[in-house]
Amino acid sequence: MRAISAKKIQDTVAELCIRANIFLRRDVLKALKSASKKETNKRAKELLEATIKNARIAGKDKLAICQDTGMPVVFVEIGRDLKIKGDLKSAINKGVESGYIKGSLRNSVITDPILRGTPKYSPAIIHIDTVKGNKLKLTVLPKGFGCENKSQLKMFKPTANIREIKKFILDAVKDAGPDACPPYVLGVGIGGTADYACLLAQKALLRDIGIGNRQVEIKLLELELLRQVNKLNIGPMGLGGRTTVLAVNIETHSTHIAGLPVAVNISCHALRSATKTL
């Protein structure tokens, strides 16, 4: 059986924290550039150009794209024919700490949500899944809280129609308005349980912009929502323009006969993540 050491996992997580926070995802940068070209509102165009310039400076000066380097969320896919030597979760948290320190990122994690205290770098939020094979896939998604604060969940009736669902998603964007650094990327989770819909919405942000859902009906819904949201005229910084959202990524899952959970995870324009397979 193939084996992998906790130290190797720790070092990889550290590297991914730095990469995610400093180098903007290629698909996000491409979407920003394409939006900037198409934008007809002069100020919106200028603001989009500033975000593109910011990404360039961050990469060049090795600075975080955003000062909010997020709550680190780590997704782990473990091949069932792989053995991990050591403690996986502690390796991930140690990796987060060393990566955040090495990258001069921000300590934004509060140990006790009520008592608060001095912010630290970890623990990360960790999602572990098992898959076929003998590989280990690690993904770090630093989630800033300006936009995380605007995420929403609604438990619809099973008889709800698609119009109601679309309205909920549109309203979530209107509610976020200018506050959460538009243009946004919307991660939407439909189905499962309340918690699982939220997880799907978050995972949807990991899919590259421009790659639609594999199911044609859902892909069409993504495009339809994108078109409708971009008519809201919120625009970059909420100051108007046709670029309110860069992409809508929807993920679905089976659910219960009595319900239809829908979650929207809003990401700011600095959608950051990095992945490596060991």
Add this chain to the structure above:
Amino acid sequence: MKQINTPLDKIDIGKLEIGDKVLLSGVIYTARDRAHKRLIEAIKQHRKLPISLRGQIIYYCGPTQTPKGKIIGSCGPTTSARMDEFTPLLLEAGLLGMIGKGARSQEVVRVIKKYKAVYFLTYAGCAALLSRYVKSAKAIAYKDLGPEAIYKLEVKDFPLIVGIDTRGRSIYGKK
């Protein structure tokens, strides 16, 4: 493009209108959620504040750690609305300007008009870019809060857009 210096001059800021682009130079102070809470507690208990607010600007910002050899790390604005409940008392205590991102409450718009203060927006999510306009940075109060401490920043030509002017007009319109 207008040039503004700190401490703010009431006549200068009175000329600003929503949507105006402004380049700011001088000293500004960072403060976000918990620094605000502490400042308000101090005001309510008539304790001396760690900074004099008169004519000053607060920047809603919690920078990253400072990389070796740099003046400051990434330092963009955080969501202003979270500070809304604390703003009236700070303006009453002499604060004249705020920098952040996003809309403010009706109450904040009202007190900005009352005290003839100003609310600026700066490039949201452009924290690396904004670090280039900071010429010096030092944590001066509430250091136990880490990135939420109050930092004294000296900035040069820091780019701003007027979000709410002294007449109480908001770039986001009426809520």
